[in-house]
Amino acid sequence: MGLESSVILITGGNAGIGRAIASRFLRSGSVVIILGINTESGQETVAAFKEEYPSCSVAFYTCDVSQTAAVDAAVETILREYGRIDVVVNNAGIVADQLLMKMQEDEWDRVLQVNLKSCYNVCRATVRSMLRNRQGRIINISSVIGLMGNSGQTNYAASKAGMIGFSKSLAKEVATRGITVNCVAPGFIETQMTASLAESHKQAILQDIPMGYMGGPEDIAEAVYFLASPVARYITGQVLAVDGGMVMH
Ligand code: NAD
Numbered sequence: 001m002g003l004e005s006s007v008i009l010i011t012g013g014n015a016g017i018g019r020a021i022a023s024r025f026l027r028s029g030s031v032v033i034i035l036g037i038n039t040e041s042g043q044e045t046v047a048a049f050k051e052e053y054p055s056c057s058v059a060f061y062t063c064d065v066s067q068t069a070a071v072d073a074a075v076e077t078i079l080r081e082y083g084r085i086d087v088v089v090n091n092a093g094i095v096a097d098q099l100l101m102k103m104q105e106d107e108w109d110r111v112l113q114v115n116l117k118s119c120y121n122v123c124r125a126t127v128r129s130m131l132r133n134r135q136g137r138i139i140n141i142s143s144v145i146g147l148m149g150n151s152g153q154t155n156y157a158a159s160k161a162g163m164i165g166f167s168k169s170l171a172k173e174v175a176t177r178g179i180t181v182n183c184v185a186p187g188f189i190e191t192q193m194t195a196s197l198a199e200s201h202k203q204a205i206l207q208d209i210p211m212g213y214m215g216g217p218e219d220i221a222e223a224v225y226f227l228a229s230p231v232a233r234y235i236t237g238q239v240l241a242v243d244g245g246m247v248m249h
Contacts, residue, residue: 002230004029007082011035011065012092014045016191020217024225031057033078037064065092065118075125085126087137087228090119097152108155115159119166136179137228140167144187144247164239171237180236184223187243189215211244
């Protein structure tokens with residue numbers, strides 16, 4: 001699909017959905033750079049990828065994407081090293097679920113900073129070089145929760161809905177320069193994030209999924225890969241739900 005040797009920056013690409021996205025791009029010969037907070041898991045991921053794809057180009061940079069200065073420094077290093085960034089995938093995310101009445105200020109701030117401020121940080125640091133190259137793809141991993149809300153997730157839903165407004169606005173700012181900005185909104189996907197859900201909660205969620213089963217990280221990876229590819233050049237400012245039919249517009 002024309003992404004061979006493109007440079008892809010993926011936040012949180014060392015686990016779950018991000019790791020599947022990284023793997024999808026590596027399989028096609030792209031250069032993959034992962035930004036993440038967990039150095040040990042990052043190094044383990046790079047080693048595993050090098051074993052799976054012996055001639056691949058993959059690197060991990062330790063970086064808390066909620067921190068503006070840390071992102072600026074990492075992107076500066078990456079641009080110096082690789083010369084360009086073609087695709088940005090803002091995937092890093094956390095939850096800190098709590099009913100609003102009991103939600104601590106720290107739980108609100110942390111989720112908004114990791115999930116939403118990281119988009120501002122990473123996009124602002126990378127968009128200038130994309131503008132210069134007159135091409136680029138930004139794909140932000142939102143969530144169906146940002147579209148439909150969920151009890152106990154006001155912080156998470158606000159961060160994920162915020163990503164959608166952010167993406168539509170940025171899409172308008174950069175559309176004439178060959179850069180597209182889209183969101184992928186996963187439904188319930190089997191990763192570490194959903195592994196801790198109680199079995200009764202999982203069963204209740206499955207009732208709301210017309211397809212009747214949880215998705216895999218590779219379902220999200222394929223959607224991201226499609227939006228990143230040249231064939232998706234005329235798609236921007238959109239939210240692609242990959243959710244077994246949970247949210248239908
Ligand atoms: P995960 O917990 O398995 O992985 C999240 C990754 O983000 C990890 O690598 C983690 O180290 C990294 N990360 C966390 N905080 C970070 C920070 N401050 N700086 C850099 N990296 C950081 O989660 P996942 O299920 O793979 O989720 C990936 C994305 O998909 C998240 O944005 C999540 O909100 C979204 N999502 C997941 C689901 C699901 O069902 N799993 C559904 C909808 C949306």
